[in-house]
Amino acid sequence: MKEFVEYILQFGNLNKQQIDLISKKGFELILHKDDYFSQAGKIARQVGFILEGITRVCYYNNKGEEITKYFIDENNLVVDIESFENEICSSAYVQAVTDCRLICFEKKDWQELLDTIIGWDTIVHKMIAKALIQKVERRSPLVSEDATERYMKFLKIYPNVANRVPLAYIASYLGITQSSLSRIRKNIR
Amino acid sequence: MKEFVEYILQFGNLNKQQIDLISKKGFELILHKDDYFSQAGKIARQVGFILEGITRVCYYNNKGEEITKYFIDENNLVVDIESFENEICSSAYVQAVTDCRLICFEKKDWQELLDTIIGWDTIVHKMIAKALIQKVERRSPLVSEDATERYMKFLKIYPNVANRVPLAYIASYLGITQSSLSRIRKNIR
DNA sequence: TTCGCTTTTTGCCAAATGACAAACGATTTC
DNA sequence: GAAATCGTTTGTCATTTGGCAAAAAGCGAA
Numbered sequence: 001m002k003e004f005v006e007y008i009l010q011f012g013n014l015n016k017q018q019i020d021l022i023s024k025k026g027f028e029l030i031l032h033k034d035d036y037f038s039q040a041g042k043i044a045r046q047v048g049f050i051l052e053g054i055t056r057v058c059y060y061n062n063k064g065e066e067i068t069k070y071f072i073d074e075n076n077l078v079v080d081i082e083s084f085e086n087e088i089c090s091s092a093y094v095q096a097v098t099d100c101r102l103i104c105f106e107k108k109d110w111q112e113l114l115d116t117i118i119g120w121d122t123i124v125h126k127m128i129a130k131a132l133i134q135k136v137e138r139r140s141p142l143v144s145e146d147a148t149e150r151y152m153k154f155l156k157i158y159p160n161v162a163n164r165v166p167l168a169y170i171a172s173y174l175g176i177t178q179s180s181l182s183r184i185r186k187n188i189r
Numbered sequence: 190m191k192e193f194v195e196y197i198l199q200f201g202n203l204n205k206q207q208i209d210l211i212s213k214k215g216f217e218l219i220l221h222k223d224d225y226f227s228q229a230g231k232i233a234r235q236v237g238f239i240l241e242g243i244t245r246v247c248y249y250n251n252k253g254e255e256i257t258k259y260f261i262d263e264n265n266l267v268v269d270i271e272s273f274e275n276e277i278c279s280s281a282y283v284q285a286v287t288d289c290r291l292i293c294f295e296k297k298d299w300q301e302l303l304d305t306i307i308g309w310d311t312i313v314h315k316m317i318a319k320a321l322i323q324k325v326e327r328r329s330p331l332v333s334e335d336a337t338e339r340y341m342k343f344l345k346i347y348p349n350v351a352n353r354v355p356l357a358y359i360a361s362y363l364g365i366t367q368s369s370l371s372r373i374r375k376n377i378r
Numbered sequence: 379t380t381c382g383c384t385t386t387t388t389g390c391c392a393a394a395t396g397a398c399a400a401a402c403g404a405t406t407t408c
Numbered sequence: 409g410a411a412a413t414c415g416t417t418t419g420t421c422a423t424t425t426g427g428c429a430a431a432a433a434g435c436g437a438a
Binding site: 335336337365366368369372 | 395396397398
């Protein structure tokens with residue numbers, strides 16, 4: 001929980017009492033490798049914060065291929081924000097790629113905190129906006145670069161992910177085949 | 190201004206008085222083709238809403254190539270949100286691709302409205318979040334598809350843009366060369 | 379250890395895309 | 409109207425990447 005408190009205080013100030021209120025609502029959640037945090041076709045009802053482990057967001061394209069849209073690792077928020085906020089069915093899966101330990105909030109508690117704690121909504125807004133901007137910033141450059149450069153960029157962005165997740169996930173994240181990625185890895189070592 | 194009011198009312202309710210307040214702060218801005226709305230290296234100080242015309246967000250990659258990150262057309266917000274909110278230098282240009290007519294708000298007026306109108310912050314948050322989610326949703330699929338499918342997707346997403354902007358902008362948006370795009374166009378007609 | 383399963387690497391060839399240059403077309407300028 | 413300019417198309421060839429299949433490596437269970 002300490003890590004989460006540190007995280008939120010980056011975005012604004014809260015007093016001890018407010019932090020306690022928030023802490024009380026959060027609970028620890030264990031996800032095993034391959035478990036889903038939220039699923040396509042369902043409404044996301046939880047907000048998480050990763051203490052340990054890696055998750056990914058993925059979906060199936062119109063050819064039935066599984067595409068990893070992005071990875072989320074330690075000390076980051078994990079929530080299918082569009083589904084969570086608008087209570088609409090999600091179009092993606094959020095899945096644990098390794099065993100994970102999270103701080104987790106149920107939607108109704110999260111909402112209660114928003115209604116109770118003055119300034120919390122602003123902090124939440126900033127957290128969400130930052131996470132979304134980060135996703136755009138990370139995903140965009142991939143489009144305009146060749147496969148090797150994409151992989152190099154991936155290594156820079158996710159320095160702690162490369163060796164902990166299957167090659168297939170990274171390949172689909174980069175939009176290349178598994179064999180291409182394998183060859184790229186060979187070339188750069 | 191009518192279009193902008195319609196747009197914001199999608200995200201929440203406001204009474205006549207509140208709408209008047211907002212309307213009074215907005216002014217019409219004309220941008221000529223190639224003018225910048227905001228620039229890399231500067232802090233964005235305005236929020237815009239496009240009544241007429243097309244803008245794009247672009248930047249220069251480490252090879253000095255100009256990359257179009259996305260297009261923004263009629264009835265959409267245009268703001269370099271990270272720069273505007275955090276008052277940090279922007280890393281991208283927002284440029285008029287055609288002559289444009291916008292509703293525009295200065296930062297201080299925008300801020301004043303946020304402080305004055307109850308519920309306006311929630312509406313703004315929703316607008317921003319939706320725009321950011323849309324950017325992720327549009328940019329992401331491009332990574333995993335071949336050039337022809339990217340272009341087809343582009344046509345679907347921006348049905349009113351293809352014939353109004355230079356081929357070079359679209360090619361850089363799709364991450365392909367001009368000649369490739371030209372050939373793709375030939376093939377699909 | 380050995381077997382069975384999954385993941386990763388490799389080989390071979392085909393297809394897609396890029397690089398570069400030239401041609402073409404439309405538009406503007408003088 | 410000729411020349412210059414800018415954007416688009418086309419040609420040629422090299423390079424990258426994909427598709428497919430087989431081999432190799434890694435890993436857990438019996």
